Amino acid sequence: MSIQILNKDHGQSAGKLIKEFAQTLDRKKQRRHELWILSCYIDLDLIEKYVDYLLKSIRLTEVFLAFNFAEIYKAAPIETEDKLNSIKKNLNDININFEWRVLASSKLVHSKGYSLIQRSGDKVSGGVVLITSANFTKPGFKGDNIEIGYASNRKTDVQNFEKTYDYLWENLGVDIGAAIFRQEKYLLQFALLSSGLFLHKWSGSLSQDVGIKYKLTELAKEKGTIAPELAAVGFETGDTFTRQVLQLGDLPQKEVPRSFITRFTIETYWGRWCPSDAWNTLSATFEGAKQFVAQFKEATKKSILSKIKKEALEIQNDLIHKKLIKPVKPEHLDNWILRIQELRNNYRRLERFFTGYEAHDLPYSIEQKSDVIDLFESIEESIELTKATNIAKEKIVFALDDANPDLIRLTDEEKQIIKDMSSSA
Missing domain, CATH: 3.30.870.10 (Endonuclease Chain A)
Structure with a gap:
């Protein structure tokens, strides 16, 4: 004791x-x-x-x-x-x-x-x-x-x-099972929301996420849209000025089929909700995604990042000395490497670059009741306003009627519809 x-x-x-x-x-x-x-x-x-x-x-x-x-x-x-x-x-x-x-x-x-x-x-x-x-x-x-x-x-x-x-x-x-959800309407709503994912159309670029970011000096800005000295070492313009240092080659890309969005998702204020089964089935058809991730990981191996850091440090010091970029903290390049390492281990985020969509889990916990109810009401509003046939909407309606979140699952036939969509896209 x-x-x-x-x-x-x-x-x-x-x-x-x-x-x-x-x-x-x-x-x-x-x-x-x-x-x-x-x-x-x-x-x-x-x-x-x-x-x-x-x-x-x-x-x-x-x-x-x-x-x-x-x-x-x-x-x-x-x-x-x-x-x-x-x-x-x-x-x-x-x-x-x-x-x-x-x-x-x-x-x-x-x-x-x-x-x-x-x-x-x-x-x-x-x-x-x-x-x-x-x-x-x-x-x-x-x-x-x-x-x-x-x-x-x-x-x-x-x-x-x-x-x-x-x-x-x-x-x-x-x-x-269904018994507890019949007693607690809120638990059922939370269960249905958390049994799906929220898709966000992504308009950014991979280069903006993987480049080394710097702030330009007034001298650099006077030289035009981008100073020749900066363009020569891989700088690109964007929301921020970034220097591209990774050799990624021609990465494959694939758009999510429009028919998937119209038949298997529902518009909400947080993005388009779809059953997890639906997104997982679609993701499994993205043969290029594995190649995309493999190429990215090959280009960001530890030995390669170490070599890039050494070369980048020399260029960084030279540009600071020439007063073209503003001074940075000593750990600036180490933080960039950490960001790249986190990205290479985040399959879903890398998948976003391939598909053009990012899939998020429900952003609220069960304790955030008012937020959850508001989000669910936006799904119900979309269902009421849209007359078009939509498998995701049917799933929600059936699950609500039977108080059974299991009805969100896709049948084998519905999964095959998604596979056919992808192969014909």
Whole structure:
């Protein structure tokens, strides 16, 4: 029994502490063990990783997960349920049963606690319980955050945790399904919005994003639209003056088919909403996108960026000395490299340069109720004002009528329509 700091640099993480207690259990390779997870916020990718970690030292037969209802919207209810079902299948394949419940309350279900329960028959024969501030997320559970927790291997504490967990499971637990959405109209609206993406037509250029930006001096401006000395070293005019240094070659480009916009999107004040299934299906047909990203990554390898920085520094110092560009901070080129590295790791943003559209997730959290309602009302207004046949509008109407966000999913036939659109574009 102890109160501990849970941090990888000041003690140990919550995950390691539970495993350390597990090492003290008798017959840990023979008896059944259950992992019980109660957390406000969760990282679903952490579940299988932690199970693998525990399996190195104990026999695990059950995993239970209970978490706050709002977490189903991190991706969208549909994607979250798919992910949970995938975890269940993967764990079942190694003979571990996985069950989950979302906990719904008028307020945040902020509880965090974990238990590893050993059973002999149906009775608790040992285990550990950890009551803590640490959520089941990478920062919280793996020790990046500084958390605190009370750990105990007393059988009565383990049994009390099980009893409390069962109470929350039975009294606050709801399915991610139509029942809860019939009761809560707002939750359904949020679920529908978060089950799609918002498309923004992008009018910028790749060069403006990847160029090294500088401010010109009055002397440079006196030399015309762009001073010959600047044009000679790759400067381009635009909203800002940028120097182009990347050798990107002729990158492929492809426009989103107009028929996709008219049939699978709905106008809102935040952009054109479309079901995630629709955009993902269309994106998969962009064969040139992979080539586009591959070419960009090849042109921005670490060794190439280092060489560019060295050459750019010489040119930069020369232009400052000639009073053609204004002085910059010492880290100016390092910041440019960081920006390029972030861009090369952002597939969706690079895809924007290829397609001419940028796809955004819902910009509001579930707590921003007035913003969410206003945005949903703009979708409803578009549906009422437009008479043309539109698959996205039909999806919204059917989902509202049945109080079921699952109806946003595209059928195989609808996905084929999108594939045919792309191939004929």
